[in-house]
Amino acid sequence: xxxxxxxxxxxxxxxxxxxxxxxxxxxxxxxxxxxxxxxxxxxxxxxxxxxxxxxxxxxxxxxxxxxxxxxxxxxxxxxxxxxxxxxxxxxxxxxxxxxxxxxxxxxxxxxxxxxxxxxxxxxxxxxxxxxxxxxxxxxxxxxxxxxxxxxxxxxxxxxxxxxxxxxxxxxxxxxxxxxxxxxxxxxxxxxxxxxxxxxxxxxxxxxxxxxxxxxxxxxxxxxxxxxxxxxxxxxxxxxxxxxxxxxxxxxxxxxxxxxxxxxxxxxxxxxxxxxxxxxxxxxxxxxxxxxxxxxxxxxxxxxxxxxxxxxxxxxxxxxxxxxxxxxxxxxxxxxxxxxxxxxxxxxxxxxxxxxxxxxxxxxxxxxxxxxxxxxxxxxxxxxxxxxxxxxxxxxxxxxxxxxxxxxxxxxxxxxxxxxxxxxxxxxxxxxxxxxxxxxxxxxxxxxxxxxxxxxxxxxxxxxxxxxxxxx
Numbered sequence: 001x002x003x004x005x006x007x008x009x010x011x012x013x014x015x016x017x018x019x020x021x022x023x024x025x026x027x028x029x030x031x032x033x034x035x036x037x038x039x040x041x042x043x044x045x046x047x048x049x050x051x052x053x054x055x056x057x058x059x060x061x062x063x064x065x066x067x068x069x070x071x072x073x074x075x076x077x078x079x080x081x082x083x084x085x086x087x088x089x090x091x092x093x094x095x096x097x098x099x100x101x102x103x104x105x106x107x108x109x110x111x112x113x114x115x116x117x118x119x120x121x122x123x124x125x126x127x128x129x130x131x132x133x134x135x136x137x138x139x140x141x142x143x144x145x146x147x148x149x150x151x152x153x154x155x156x157x158x159x160x161x162x163x164x165x166x167x168x169x170x171x172x173x174x175x176x177x178x179x180x181x182x183x184x185x186x187x188x189x190x191x192x193x194x195x196x197x198x199x200x201x202x203x204x205x206x207x208x209x210x211x212x213x214x215x216x217x218x219x220x221x222x223x224x225x226x227x228x229x230x231x232x233x234x235x236x237x238x239x240x241x242x243x244x245x246x247x248x249x250x251x252x253x254x255x256x257x258x259x260x261x262x263x264x265x266x267x268x269x270x271x272x273x274x275x276x277x278x279x280x281x282x283x284x285x286x287x288x289x290x291x292x293x294x295x296x297x298x299x300x301x302x303x304x305x306x307x308x309x310x311x312x313x314x315x316x317x318x319x320x321x322x323x324x325x326x327x328x329x330x331x332x333x334x335x336x337x338x339x340x341x342x343x344x345x346x347x348x349x350x351x352x353x354x355x356x357x358x359x360x361x362x363x364x365x366x367x368x369x370x371x372x373x374x375x376x377x378x379x380x381x382x383x384x385x386x387x388x389x390x391x392x393x394x395x396x397x398x399x400x401x402x403x404x405x406x407x408x409x410x411x412x413x414x415x416x417x418x419x420x421x422x423x424x425x426x427x428x429x430x431x432x433x434x435x436x437x438x439x440x441x442x443x444x445x446x447x448x449x450x451x452x453x454x455x456x457x458x459x460x461x462x463x464x465x466x467x468x469x470x471x
Contacts (some may be wrong), residue, residue: 001031002112003174003177005050008023008025044062046059050078052081053238058075067095073091074090094230109220110260113175117239147258185361187207215283221239243280245260249331252274259285290439292344294331296321296329304317312342331466332346349389355448358385362434367401375391401413414441
């Protein structure tokens with residue numbers, strides 16, 4: 001087992017009143033100890049203590065040093081001095097294949113939990129034998145009871161003397177023993193166990209546990225098989241954060257769960273992440289979508305739109321800096337799933353490989369923004385181009401366009417979402433003073449290029465290809 005324990009051996013003779021000869025040995029995980037000071041013609045008494053020096057199991061008697069016929073036995077190990085709670089471990093006996101070879105006893109449990117989340121207040125539960133069921137016309141109705149998975153005493157002290165952030169940032173997984181008869185594992189905060197996972201099936205899944213203040217612990221769970229000593233198989237249930245945010249940008253990022261109504265990120269950001277750092281992220285409310293808001297920490301930066309993080313893929317979005325001058329900066333983020341964890345990786349946008357680019361081949365000063373997004377217009381002077389990203393990735397990809405020189409402001413929208421195949425014929429917009437403004441959409445590698453031009457097609461439809469060749 002992955003915990004240190006003590007084992008005691010004593011030989012009890014047949015003479016009434018004889019005192020047993022007791023030997024206690026402390027074994028580290030994976031350790032072995034040869035026990036020689038026992039007599040095989042006497043009854044050997046075995047005891048096991050895992051959760052404290054006073055928490056000894058009931059003694060197991062081996063008559064004449066022989067193991068039980070089944071070759072294994074369950075031992076109830078107390079969790080406290082009061083002996084009010086127990087967990088069951090398995091003692092597996094292996095006889096030597098030849099004369100004079102020793103009897104090997106393995107302390108074993110078939111399932112462990114490795115907790116990489118380490119959230120104070122989050123407890124693990126396991127199912128025990130079902131209580132007596134009521135009979136229905138469809139058959140017996142079973143009810144599953146859950147009991148808490150025990151924590152070693154040193155782990156309890158560790159949580160009391162360390163700050164929550166230190167425990168979360170350590171990244172080390174703590175190992176917990178499961179009762180050898182456990183069939184399911186559940187998760188609990190102040191509510192009953194929820195999101196139970198069966199130990200009979202291998203795979204990965206995600207679950208959420210609501211905290212006492214309405215916060216949400218987002219967990220990823222996956223099972224792996226291990227083979228330990230003496231060919232005894234062990235299933236390891238790894239519990240990991242469902243979301244880990246990675247900052248690969250050049251900026252300090254402030255992140256929080258997107259709300260129905262915008263709140264100031266300056267007051268209480270959920271998470272601030274330095275460049276080239278990562279951290280787990282948990283939602284503050286379980287009833288809201290899996291969406292984030294991001295903001296660059298610094299003067300004048302506004303929060304981003306709502307960024308969905310529940311689907312694997314690569315996305316771009318726009319952030320706005322209002323002071324000292326109006327600036328539009330594009331970022332990229334990727335949602336990548338590894339085992340049961342979604343890594344949300346923020347990166348700087350590569351201007352040469354932008355997802356969208358807008359080209360102005362007219363003599364008009366154009367103003368653009370995402371349709372229905374609460375953002376200022378972006379100015380695009382004649383014969384210029386720039387990379388573009390949508391402020392709200394969840395809204396339709398429609399660009400609102402107008403000419404700044406027109407007295408009567410007329411705006412038109414261009415639907416880029418319908419042009420994902422990379423081709424849209426030249427179409428008039430109905431704006432422009434010097435000439436009628438048309439638009440067309442073409443694809444150049446990974447970039448969708450929106451081109452504003454004058455008049456009908458005149459052979460300059462290769463503008464996107466010309467721009468691509470200059471990258």
